Amino acid sequence: MAKEMIIAQELAKQQREISVSEFFTKNRHLLGFDNPTRALLMTVKEACDNSLDACTEAKILPEIKVEIKKIAEDRFKVIVEDNGPGIVKEQIPRIFAKLLYGSKFHHLKQNRGQQGIGISASVLYSQLTTGKASVIISKIHKNKPAHYYELKIDTSKNEPHILKDEIKEWNKEHGTRIEIELEAKYQKGRQSVDEYIKGVAIVNPQAKITYITPDSEKIIYERATEELPVEAKEIMPHPYGIELGILIKMLTETSSRTLQGFLTSEFCRIGPGTAKEMCDKAGLKSEMKPRAVSHDQAEKLFRAMQEVKVIAPPTDCLSPIGSALLEKGLKKELPAEFYITVSRSPVVYRGFPFSIEIGIAFGGELDKEGPVKLMRFANRVPLLYQQGACAITEAVTETNWKPYGLQQSGSNMPVGPAVIVVHMASVWVPFTSEAKDAIAHYDEIIKEIKLALQECGRKLGLYIRKHIHAQEHQERMNLFEKYIPEVASSLAKLSGEKKSNIEQNLLMILKKETPKMNGQNGEGKA
């Protein structure tokens, strides 16, 4: 007995010493830093997400500069600079050098931040692979100084380790700039930084992005609109979307003095009547103290909350891109000849509001060979990995594209010169894993994506039919011109009339008969 206690104490000692940072060190693959290519992408992504979220909150038209410098074969420096509101001095070390600081995890609000562990993960990865500190400059007002920091993370304590803290001249009204050096690999293609930034530019038409590649190529993604996205509102959790663990945590942290008060003030769509009904159903007194709720009681309450009828959460908390702006985004980045966009009204899955937006670009200079290119987005962030595991992919491949003018064999990706953009905006995007690459397969979500795809598909089909028919019509005219000499020579033999006379007359009739022939195909007037 005593011996066991001692072992347990030993274990406890060891356990205490495993900090979040150390956990990260050992499990970096869970967080998207599993290979050098992906580490580079994650770093650019976290920095851009922060910049865009900050600009949206501060109502600033974003102007972001991303630069990737090649230091050595397997070493790169990522520099991201924005014109955002800047960060107050005290916050800088914690935001960049403390893991999970200010995590948006329990907040139900549509923002980019839900999708990564945060920029501090990149700082840690940098120090693990290069031993170097990350450099941050931030300025919050033209009359205030710019703060310069060189930061590392104390991995055993998960606290910032400040190497330099200075005031510097920075010729900028406000904004933040970070420099992170890391072991990485740069490559082009579907899962590249290039592709990521292009995706960001499509779904953030309000942003101007300047990107300098490792090959010193400068790409400027111009702003397509001065219209700022409406800031999404944070909402209270809906009883249908809560998990037991979170409910228990909320019960202990609440400042409400009664269970009824807790339910009405910390959840949306629960009034006193509904709260009472839930308590009754759980066999709990509505006046009891939330902190006094035992684990068993919490479970009963949880079940009661799922059973009582509650109206759907409000959906005006979302900030979709909107059909017109999405179209602007597509037009500036995809060289197609036809664009369709659809932005569907918000609906709800498991108590979380979400909205699906779809854009299709067709024809023009888009690749004519091979399957359609699918671009997936969640809360305006491109999803580049795990396409096969994503609900969006399932919705696209399960849609029958043949009636919409694209080729498709079975339940495969359709084939044709098209790009399909699918954006899911939600207060809580359900990812399949912590790496947050793929959206989980909820029926409500797949159904909504399919409806949006069908809506776009119908318009695409109309366009393709008209377009292709116009082409066929021309081909047919050319064909008649080839038939005419043959018919003329046969008729000349039969009748004795001169072949050239017959030919000339037939060519004249062809012009006259052309409009009638369109009708023969049921296409209507060309």
Added chain:
Amino acid sequence: MDKMAKGKHNHGKEALTELGNDIVADIRKKKNPTINLPVRALSNVSFDTKKKSLVLGNKVAERSFFNVAHAKKFLQTVEVASVAKELLQQEKHASLRDVFYMAKRTIPGTKINIVDEQVESDGVIEDLELITGASREQLHMTANKMGSVVGNVTIEDAGDTIHWDKLGSGGYSVPSSVEDIKFKDVKANYILYMEKAAVWERLNEDKFWKKNNCIIISSQGQTTRGIRRLLQRFYEEYKLPIYVLCDNDPYGYWIYFVIKYGSINLAGQSERLTIPGVKYLGITCDDIEKYDLKKHFIKMKDTDHARLKQIAEYPWLKDDKHWQRQFKMMKQMDAKVEIQSLSSKGISFISESYLPNKIKNKEFLD
């Protein structure tokens, strides 16, 4: 303009020239050149109860050049017509296969052939027969000759005198056009036509025609127009009874009905092809019982049942009690029986017993 009614000449050349002139007249008037032709389909065929044969109705289809659906057919029609006119001008005959190759050509600047398969040119030739009123033989286009005949008959063909009773084992081969054959001496009492060439060889070896003083004639499968016309001439010029011997299956029945009433496709030429007085000798469903042929059943396929149903529903057979009884029996037995199954009773059972008895007892269907 009705190019069809005008074309009832027998002179192919003139009819073709007129067809050409009519189309060119359309073109001069800047009209979409159009050929009218009777519809060759069940919907435009009726049974003439007086003549007891199929006749073509009045439905006319238009074939216009400047119509996406018709253009190629139109081109094929004028092309094959010009081939026919050339043949007539040069006084030469060409086989249907020759005509196919004479019309087959890739249109310059395209990957399109004027005709790709012989069935296309064959179909256009049948159209031209209706358009011009001249048979394909009159347009100097001939089908492969097929089929043999022997019997107590002497004819003159292309200046040669031919005795049909002195032709050994092969017999006289029936040409595709029999119009110019002269019958010099016809001693036979009746004609026996059979679907199978192999049965004809059996009967010729047994000298069935000599013993029974008849003519035996066969083609392989579907009866050629040459043979149908030859049978009709014997029937009309010498009033010879004609008996038909086919397999007991829907196809065999169909062969018989085409000889008797004509076909939908050639309803326009019924007058010179059909023989309403022809009789069906066998094999019948009753023969199966009588001669115990059940053990030689061949199971009917879905396509056989479909064809049987189609035949049974033809308006000209719908009220024929005797035939409907056969159709019903065949359907119930779900089986076909070949003529040659009679050989199970002995190689010459057919010539020594089956046929003489049937004819003597007038055991046939009308």
